[in-house]
Amino acid sequence: MDIQRNQLIHHVTDVESVLDELITKGVIHQESYDKICALPTSEEKMKELLDGHLKSEEDKDIFYRIVEKWIPHLQGGSPAVYSKSVNKLSSGGPPKVVRRKTTKIKMPTVVQVPEVHWITLKPEVICVDDEDTPIYSLQSDAGPFECGVSGLRWVCKEKVSLKYQFGSWEEHMERMEALHFIPGGPLLDVTVIAGKLVEAYLPHWICTENNPEVLGKFSVLHIDTCGDVVEPVSEVTPSHVKLSQPHFSPRGVLMRAGFRIKINCKVLIFKTNLAFLTLHVYLIPSDPALQQTIKSKELSSGYKMIKKPYPQKSLKMGKYFTLKANMDNAEITPENLKLVYEGSDPNFCEVFIENPDSNFKLTLTHKSAPVWTCVIRKDDYTNTGDIQGMYEEELARLRPELVRNMSRELINQLLDDLLMDGVLNDGEKDSVLQENDTRADRARCLIDMVKRKGRAASRKIICHIQSRDPTLSADLGLH
Secondary structure (H helix, E strand, O other), rough: OOOOHHHHHHHOOOHHHHHHHHHOOOOOOHHHHHHHHHOOOOHHHHHHHHHHHOOOOHHHHHHHHHHHOOOOOHHOOOOHHHHHHHHHHHHOOOOOOOOOOOOOOOOEOOOOOOOOOOOOOOOOEEOOOOOOOOOOEEEEEEEEEOOOOOOEEEEEEEOOOEEEEEEEEEEEHHHHHOOOOEEEEEEEEEEEOOEEEEEEEEOOOOOOOHHHHHHHEEEEEEEEEEEEEEEEOOEEEHHHHHHHHOOOOOEEEEEOOOOOOEEEEEEEEEOOOOOOOEEEEEEEOHEEEEEEEHHHHHHHHHOOOOOOOOOOOOOOOEEEEEEEOOOOOOEEEEOEEEOOOOOOOOOOOOOEEEOOOEEEEEEEEEEEEEEEEEEOOOOHHHHOOHHHHHHHHHHHHHHHHHHHOOOOHHHHHHHEEEEEEOOOOOOOHHHHHHHOOOOHHHHHHHHHHHHOOOHHHHHHHHHHHHHHHHHHHHHHOOO
């Protein structure tokens, strides 16, 4: 069957969807994608694609299989026949008969593991300094386990003890870009203190569903004393990449750059405690390290988190999304956010409403189609009653949990913070440390001492707990 050029130009109207699949399969690169998308009409886009961007017979065969979805009557044809036709259409000359070649691509094994029950463990924060990244500690017996903060998974046959901290992609981005890779998961610096891991899995935020081509694009960055090494992966699950050798130095999942992917995302919302309402709304990859960085920055600036459900579906990396509010006097700046990985200082939308007095809805859209929505209720943002009194009541409510969960490091940091604030004096700080031998007794003494000082002091210690230990704060509902 000889497919005429104008059939393709006039019948394929959703050219961007075709381009998305072509870039995912590696047929075209980002430069070609952007050049074609910049043209104003679907006819011009398809003409440009046919004229100069399908370089090989294999490219044309892939293109044929994609356009079958948009022109169903092509399904009776064959890729070999169509290759002749595309040669004719793109070159203007007679068709060239070329023997089809098959390229074998070695891809990692895709493993579905619904039968494995991963036991989630909450890590202990063993170091939280102003200038240092928190260090998390975990212990487990034999079995399959998952860290509740980082998503790191491991399997062991004996008792193990390990610690980790999040690394920063920023210092490695220039080299990764030169190698045509982008981050695909958090960078984790893991140390096994005791025992041995049989298997280890690094978390990733890439959507692999209905996209088998993406499986061959995974790698792992391994950072050692010799520098950065990009390693292949042996297995990929929908949420993790298995390490071929469960030995550690800083490691993180990489994804080959230059084609369209979907990623799992989170929307984070923070609010002021003022008469007018200001929200900071972030759209980020599902990266626990980046989420931790944003939380710490916002909480230390006096913002509070409004917890809402995350997007249920994965979103396309590199696309622009528009934030809208169904309240007439809402000011949103900027209205559009591009979904990209920004290591430490991602952009956000600021939503300003001078005198909110009711529930309202936030909606994130792509090409006018909603991809996420939530209701901001009046109770989410209203400062009802005496704010200072609320902090005092909150401290009393949380006292048992704080006594059980506050680490020695956190207690020492709170003592220093409250001394700097003038809430405690030197004698009171020393009495907490010298008159109480156990960690729990020190926590109990500190909390009771602050409570006796009244509402302002209660507010201070809660704010410092939020800033010093975001994980504990989230577990206690201190958003």
